[in-house]
Amino acid sequence: MKKLLAALVLSLTVFVGRAQECGTEPAPQYILDALERLNLPALVAARTEDDTIIYVPIQMHLIRSDAGTAALSEADLFTAICTMNVRYTDAKIQFYITDQIFYYDNSTILNASDGNSISSLMSANNKPYVMNIYFTNLGQRGLNGYAWYPNSGPGSGVRQGGAVMSYSAVMNGATLSHETGHYLSLPHPFDGTSNNPLMGERVTRNFNETPPRLPANCYNAGDRFCDTKADKRGARWGCTYSPAAGDTDLNGDFFWPDSSLLMSYAGDACRIRLTDEQMAACRSTLQTPNDRGYLTFLPRPVQPSINSAPVLTLPANGATGLHPNFTTFAWDPVPGATIYRLRALSNGVVVDLDTIIRGGQTSYFHGHNKLRPNRSYQWEVTAYNETDFCGNPTSTRSTFQTTNFTATSVDEGFFADLQVFPTLLERNGSIYLQGESLNGKRLQLELRNMTGQLLRSENLQLEGDAHFHTELNTSGVYYLTIRHEGYRIVRKLVVQ
Numbered sequence: 123m124k125k126l127l128a129a130l131v132l133s134l135t136v137f138v139g140r141a142q143e144c145g146t147e148p149a150p151q152y153i154l155d156a157l158e159r160l161n162l163p164a165l166v167a168a169r170t171e172d173d174t175i176i177y178v179p180i181q182m183h184l185i186r187s188d189a190g191t192a193a194l195s196e197a198d199l200f201t202a203i204c205t206m207n208v209r210y211t212d213a214k215i216q217f218y219i220t221d222q223i224f225y226y227d228n229s230t231i232l233n234a235s236d237g238n239s240i241s242s243l244m245s246a247n248n249k250p251y252v253m254n255i256y257f258t259n260l261g262q263r264g265l266n267g268y269a270w271y272p273n274s275g276p277g278s279g280v281r282q283g284g285a286v287m288s289y290s291a292v293m294n295g296a297t298l299s300h301e302t303g304h305y306l307s308l309p310h311p312f313d314g315t316s317n318n319p320l321m322g323e324r325v326t327r328n329f330n331e332t333p334p335r336l337p338a339n340c341y342n343a344g345d346r347f348c349d350t351k352a353d354k355r356g357a358r359w360g361c362t363y364s365p366a367a368g369d370t371d372l373n374g375d376f377f378w379p380d381s382s383l384l385m386s387y388a389g390d391a392c393r394i395r396l397t398d399e400q401m402a403a404c405r406s407t408l409q410t411p412n413d414r415g416y417l418t419f420l421p422r423p424v425q426p427s428i429n430s431a432p433v434l435t436l437p438a439n440g441a442t443g444l445h446p447n448f449t450t451f452a453w454d455p456v457p458g459a460t461i462y463r464l465r466a467l468s469n470g471v472v473v474d475l476d477t478i479i480r481g482g483q484t485s486y487f488h489g490h491n492k493l494r495p496n497r498s499y500q501w502e503v504t505a506y507n508e509t510d511f512c513g514n515p516t517s518t519r520s521t522f523q524t525t526n527f528t529a530t531s532v533d534e535g536f537f538a539d540l541q542v543f544p545t546l547l548e549r550n551g552s553i554y555l556q557g558e559s560l561n562g563k564r565l566q567l568e569l570r571n572m573t574g575q576l577l578r579s580e581n582l583q584l585e586g587d588a589h590f591h592t593e594l595n596t597s598g599v600y601y602l603t604i605r606h607e608g609y610r611i612v613r614k615l616v617v618q
Contacts, residue, residue, distance in 0.1 A: 143358065144300060144387070145237075145260070145268030145286075149309035149345075153271050156413075157307065157346035157403060165402035169214065176408050177422045177509075179220040181249040185240075185258040188229045193289040194257060196223055196478040197463050202292045204512035209299040209384060209394065213401035215408065218422065218509045220252050222480060235262045240286055244276035251280050251420050253305065255298075260288035267291055269301040272413040280416040296384060296393040303385050303396065306404040306414060309345040311379065311386055316356030323352040325375035335373050345385070349397040353379035353386060361392035425507045426458035431515035432503040436485075436572075441522040446493035448574030448601075449524075451501065452485040453517065459505035466501040468494055475501075487572060487601050487614065495526045537604065542613045549617055553590045553602065560584050566605040569615075572598065592617075 182199055186192040200219075207216050224247060231239045240256060248254045254277075260267065267287040270276075275283025285305055291297040315322025323344025324336060331337045340348035354369065354377045365376045381388035382395050396404070407413045436452035437444055451464055460482045466475035474492050493499070504516040540557035547553075555565070562583070567590050569578040577600070582588040592615070594600060600615045 143265055144297070144304075144310070145263065145265040146270075146301065146304045146310075148313045149271060149304075149307075150274065152273070153307055153309065154314075154346060157309075158342050160403060160406060162341070162347070162399045162402055165406060166398045169398070169402050169405060173214070175214045175216055176405060176418060178215060178217045178408065178417050179252040179420050179422075180217050181220055181224065181252045181254050183224045183226065183243075183247065183254060183256040185226045185228065185232045185243075185256065187232055188227055190225070190227045192257075193259070194292055195476050197476055198293060199223070199257065200463075200506070200511050202298050205295050206299045206302060207512060209396070210302075210401075210404075213396055213404055215401075215404060217253070219511065220420070220508065221249070224249075232259050233262055234258075237263070237268075237286075241276045244284055248277040248281040248284060251416050253302075253417060254281070254284035256284065256286045257289065257292060258286065259290075260286070261290065266294075266297045267301045269304040271304060272307055272407060280419075291390075294390040296390040299384050300393065303400070303404070307407040308385050308396075308400055308403060310356070311345045311347075311350045311353035311383060312356045313345055315344050315352065315354050319354045319370070319377070320372045322354065322371070324371045324373055325352045325377060326373060331373075347397060347399040347403070349399045350383055350385075351380045352377055355379050355387055358387050358389070360389045363388075423508050425460070425509045428456060428458055428505050428507060428510045428514045430456055430505075432456050432459075432462065432484075432505050432517045434501070434503060434517050434520045437520070437522040439520040439522075443525045444522050445574055446495055446497075446524045447488075448570055449488045449493060449522075450485060450572040450574060451488065451503075452572070453503050455482070455484050456505035458507055458510070460508065461506040461511065463504045463506065464501065465503075466493065466499050468497045468499055470498070470500045474499075485572060485599065487599070487612070493524055495524055497524050498522075499524065537606075537609070537611050540604070540611070542602070542604070545613060545615050547592065547594065547615060547617045549595050549597070551592055551594070551617070553592060553615070554587055555582070555584060555590065555604075556587045557584060560606065561586065563606055568603040568605070569594075570601050570603070572600070 180203065184192055203217055226243065231243060265288060267285065269285040270283030285301040287298055324339050327338050327340060327348055329338045344352060361381045363379055363381065369377050379386055381392040384393045384396055386393060408417055409415060432453040434453045436450055462479045464477050464479060464486055465473055468474050474494060475488060479486050499522050500519040502517050502519045504514050506514055539559050540555065543554055562585065565582050565584055567580050567582060568576060569592060570576055578593060580590060582590060594617045597617050602613045602615055604611050
């Protein structure tokens with residue numbers, strides 16, 4: 123819990139989301155009927171006595187530009203999921219990561235003015251038995267996000283629907299949890315009331331009102347929950363509500379919506395909680411096979427908590443003269459860790475490198491022109507796994523300095539059809555290169571070890587294909603840089 127709270131403080135301190143709209147449609151009648159059938163007081167009592175946590179697997183989908191750029195990093199998405207875990211802690215619902223992010227580099231889909239392309243993407247790519255969340259730019263549509271209720275949306279069966287989040291709202295601490303509420307059957311508290319306050323949910327919670335006053339109807343009007351205040355505000359508002367003279371129900375009672383409710387349209391900073399009945403309804407949705415019960419079918423990975431920080435080993439603390447294009451980072455493994463986050467900050471302030479390393483690897487070769495020449499750097503590593511990625515301890519920062527160099531432009535697209543194979547080699551093996559667009563071109567190849575030391579270099583003419591003798595007789599990880607006309611790419615090689 124301390125880890126979750128730390129992650130929440132970070133997300134709310136650093137990031138602010140724009141106050142746009144939720145694009146989720148009003149709850150369909152079959153959802154409202156299902157909520158009316160629930161015995162909510164009994165479910166609330168059962169949840170209080172039941173300490174069982176329901177774990178929900180998540181598959182993240184990130185839509186980027188044609189060039190592969192995005193406004194969010196994978197680490198940002200981790201932080202957003204961690205914040206959501208805080209919001210759902212009292213509901214005893216927690217979310218975990220099932221796989222690497224699925225990436226889609228398509229500027230047309232990224233900046234679409236309607237939802238058709240996203241729906242088509244979901245129909246084709248939704249992963250079964252998980253909650254699929256798509257991150258994109260919804261600015262053209264004026265939306266923060268939207269989601270589908272159970273048994274609706276693209277896909278079918280155990281891969282139906284999901285949530286869609288706009289880059290601008292992912293880190294605001296409220297929208298992702300709000301859309302997840304819809305995904306788990308929760309309506310807006312103003313649904314059915316904002317468009318007709320006199321015929322909608324009444325403010326009173328007294329079921330035995332004295333006529334001519336009408337009794338409470340909170341279990342069959344509005345959002346169907348009696349522990350959420352009646353709400354008629356179907357547009358964004360701040361954290362304090364001041365009703366106008368006509369903001370009354372059929373009894374003449376003023377509506378005083380609760381700004382702390384995640385499912386309301388109050389300001390992002392004040393929306394922090396679900397009520398007991400809302401939490402009970404979410405759990406019921408996850409425990410009902412015909413709703414979202416399939417989200418509990420996958421066995422949750424059995425992974426230990428991450429209780430220690432990585433110890434940094436390379437570059438050595440205080441190292442100088444490092445080449446920005448060929449910098450290798452390494453650290454000692456942390457028990458239970460399968461994912462590491464590496465950050466390098468120039469002059470201790472500007473984040474020039476922020477990347478996720480998966481597969482339990484404890485080293486990273488940086489060859490992407492993001493580090494700056496002649497700079498002082500601090501760097502750090504945080505360890506995670508798929509079920510423990512919130513507020514984990516981070517290593518003590520280490521320092522190094524880069525040297526001057528002449529920058530080289532980088533364009534992976536320039537080498538789009540260049541094939542380099544194999545990347546898993548026997549000792550003294552050869553690398554083969556093929557690429558129609560570079561046919562007849564002269565390529566400069568440089569082979570380096572993990573410390574950036576140049577081992578071999580050669581110029582090759584690409585005629586159909588070409589091969590490069592590595593002359594590597596020691597097992598390990600190496601990096602092959604391929605240059606042509608000022609462009610370059612780097613490929614990792616592993617010698618068995």
